[in-house]
Amino acid sequence: MVSSSQEITGKCFVCDKVSKSRCSSCVQVFYCSVEHQKKDWKSHKAICTPMRVCNNDKIGRHYVATRDIKPGEIVLRESPLIVGPSQSTAPVCVGCLKELDQTRYMECERCGWPICSQNCQNNANHVNNECKMTVERGSKVSIKNFMTPHPTYSCLLPLRCMMLKESNPEKWEQLLELQSNHANKTGSDEEKFIEEGVANFITRFFKCNKWSTDEISKVNEIAKINGHELPLTCPPCVVIYYRASFFEHSCKPNLAKSFSDKNEIIFWAPNAIKAHTNLTISYTDVLWETSNRRHHLKLTKQFDCDCERCSDVTEFGTYFSSLKCQKCPEGMLTPASLGDWNNDWRCTNCSNKMSIDSVNKFINHAGQDLSAMEKENEDNCIKFIEHYSKWLSPNHFYITDVKIALAQIIGSGFNGIQQVTIERLLLKAKICKELIDLIEKIVPNEARILGLIKFELHTAYAEIGRRALQNKDANCKSMLEESLSYCQEAIKLLSNEPNSLPEGGICKQARINASSLLTLLGGMLEAGL
Numbered sequence: 454m455v456s457s458s459q460e461i462t463g464k465c466f467v468c469d470k471v472s473k474s475r476c477s478s479c480v481q482v483f484y485c486s487v488e489h490q491k492k493d494w495k496s497h498k499a500i501c502t503p504m505r506v507c508n509n510d511k512i513g514r515h516y517v518a519t520r521d522i523k524p525g526e527i528v529l530r531e532s533p534l535i536v537g538p539s540q541s542t543a544p545v546c547v548g549c550l551k552e553l554d555q556t557r558y559m560e561c562e563r564c565g566w567p568i569c570s571q572n573c574q575n576n577a578n579h580v581n582n583e584c585k586m587t588v589e590r591g592s593k594v595s596i597k598n599f600m601t602p603h604p605t606y607s608c609l610l611p612l613r614c615m616m617l618k619e620s621n622p623e624k625w626e627q628l629l630e631l632q633s634n635h636a637n638k639t640g641s642d643e644e645k646f647i648e649e650g651v652a653n654f655i656t657r658f659f660k661c662n663k664w665s666t667d668e669i670s671k672v673n674e675i676a677k678i679n680g681h682e683l684p685l686t687c688p689p690c691v692v693i694y695y696r697a698s699f700f701e702h703s704c705k706p707n708l709a710k711s712f713s714d715k716n717e718i719i720f721w722a723p724n725a726i727k728a729h730t731n732l733t734i735s736y737t738d739v740l741w742e743t744s745n746r747r748h749h750l751k752l753t754k755q756f757d758c759d760c761e762r763c764s765d766v767t768e769f770g771t772y773f774s775s776l777k778c779q780k781c782p783e784g785m786l787t788p789a790s791l792g793d794w795n796n797d798w799r800c801t802n803c804s805n806k807m808s809i810d811s812v813n814k815f816i817n818h819a820g821q822d823l824s825a826m827e828k829e830n831e832d833n834c835i836k837f838i839e840h841y842s843k844w845l846s847p848n849h850f851y852i853t854d855v856k857i858a859l860a861q862i863i864g865s866g867f868n869g870i871q872q873v874t875i876e877r878l879l880l881k882a883k884i885c886k887e888l889i890d891l892i893e894k895i896v897p898n899e900a901r902i903l904g905l906i907k908f909e910l911h912t913a914y915a916e917i918g919r920r921a922l923q924n925k926d927a928n929c930k931s932m933l934e935e936s937l938s939y940c941q942e943a944i945k946l947l948s949n950e951p952n953s954l955p956e957g958g959i960c961k962q963a964r965i966n967a968s969s970l971l972t973l974l975g976g977m978l979e980a981g982l
């Protein structure tokens with residue numbers, strides 16, 4: 454229990470007596486005594502978090518840790534307020550929100566919306582929302598083209614949000630508490646047209662006048678600013694959570710994000726976090742270069758990111774977005790500062806400069822080569838790295854992207870890792886180590902990718918160790934021990950991943966492999982090896 458030095462008081466949650474003492478973890482609930490706190494703990498622990506909401510002019514509401522957070526600790530697990538398809542999507546099943554096969558789909562017998570099964574026809578999210586509204590409008594929908602984004606789908610998420618107003622006033626109130634920049638919107642006429650388009654469409658399509666255009670546009674804006682893409686469906690659907698919406702963004706976040714098979718969002722700390730630190734998550738892809746991340750954040754979340762990573766043009770000395778200087782052997786070309794991404798890039802070592810047009814032309818060219826390349830082919834990946842290493846920094850995001858692919862494909866073929874040459878195994882291990890070094894510098898809490906690469910490194914070391922054991926090589930034990938250690942780290946990093954995602958499957962496999970390695974090492978110990 455914490456006793457505030459300020460005169461903040463509240464009623465004890467158990468007996469209503471006025472008290473100054475609060476739960477020291479969430480600092481939200483008052484108790485008059487330790488006894489009453491203990492009495493309430495069983496129900497309070499479901500909502501207690503080690504953070505509290507703070508507010509400032511720059512980022513608005515955000516969370517600050519109320520105490521030290523231990524590595525591995527989950528700081529928030531939350532169920533959705535609302536789930537819906539993404540705004541721009543080819544038709545998906547309106548029940549499970551998964552991709553539909555044009556040759557094997559059904560139409561909901563009440564409303565005509567496409568579904569994949571009888572089960573999905575009865576999905577409450579569908580029945581109580583667009584299905585109900587379509588039945589009320591008096592004619593079924595007819596969707597026949599499944600290949601391109603369908604405009605009718607853009608109204609489903611805002612519609613499901615609007616339906617909360619009557620069906621679940623408590624959730625509706627929570628939704629309205631979330632940030633929308635609607636009132637002070639300065640977007641282009643085109644943006645406003647699109648937004649009002651969705652609102653007008655809902656009103657006309659469902660022949661309903663119970664909501665104003667302004668109200669629907671505001672909710673649509675809330676969905677854009679606060680929605681999370683849920684990777685559990687293909688294509689990803691969009692989910693809005695209440696408490697999860699108050700985390701601020703950083704391109705080097707201190708929390709990792711996972712999802713459960715029940716659509717819960719989980720935020721956890723892969724590394725320790727000190728009390729009073731702001732708790733951050735990433736709203737964008739942290740393995741994109743700085744200008745792409747910032748552009749994406751501006752477009753989708755409407756702010757200019759100036760986090761510690763964006764503010765450092767070297768990205769903590771990794772030069773993740775930089776080009777190699779062609780006039781001196783050691784220099785890197787980078788913008789002069791955060792405000793100079795659209796000006797000439799300068800060498801860190803000599804007086805060489807490159808115009809932003811040339812920089813963009815070159816990066817676009819490399820990007821086009823990468824998109825055209827078949828990344829499942831080891832030789833293609835190796836050639837790309839060799840070729841572009843002359844111009845791109847060793848940690849450049851394109852090189853990193855190809856290295857991540859290569860680390861996973863070496864040994865993944867039909868014949869498995871046992872058929873891989875020792876040279877390729879050593880290459881796999883080298884690439885994994887370089888990637889781990891890089892990721893631990895720029896995004897040390899990016900648990901999913903770090904877990905994946907540590908798992909790959911463990912498989913390379915396990916195979917090298919197994920061959921060394923067969924050849925009675927003295928190094929075999931240390932190789933197998935190192936393999937076990939990376940395998941255990943991968944398990945820790947992937948343990949919150951759901952079974953339905955590949956990372957959940959990898960975690961399961963890592964547990965099996967760790968147990969086999971322990972048995973093998975135990976046997977070696979007994980045999981005196």
Ligand SMILES: C[S@@+](CC[C@H](N)C(=O)[O-])C[C@H]1O[C@@H](n2cnc3c(N)ncnc32)[C@H](O)[C@@H]1O
Pocket residue numbers: 511512513514515631632678679698699700701702703754755756757758759760
């Ligand atoms: C999902 S909301 C986060 C909660 C929000 N601050 C609030 O008060 O409800 C996202 C919005 O928060 C603000 N925000 C979050 N992280 C930020 C950051 N690092 N820098 C500036 N603004 C940020 C932006 O306005 C963004 O559109």
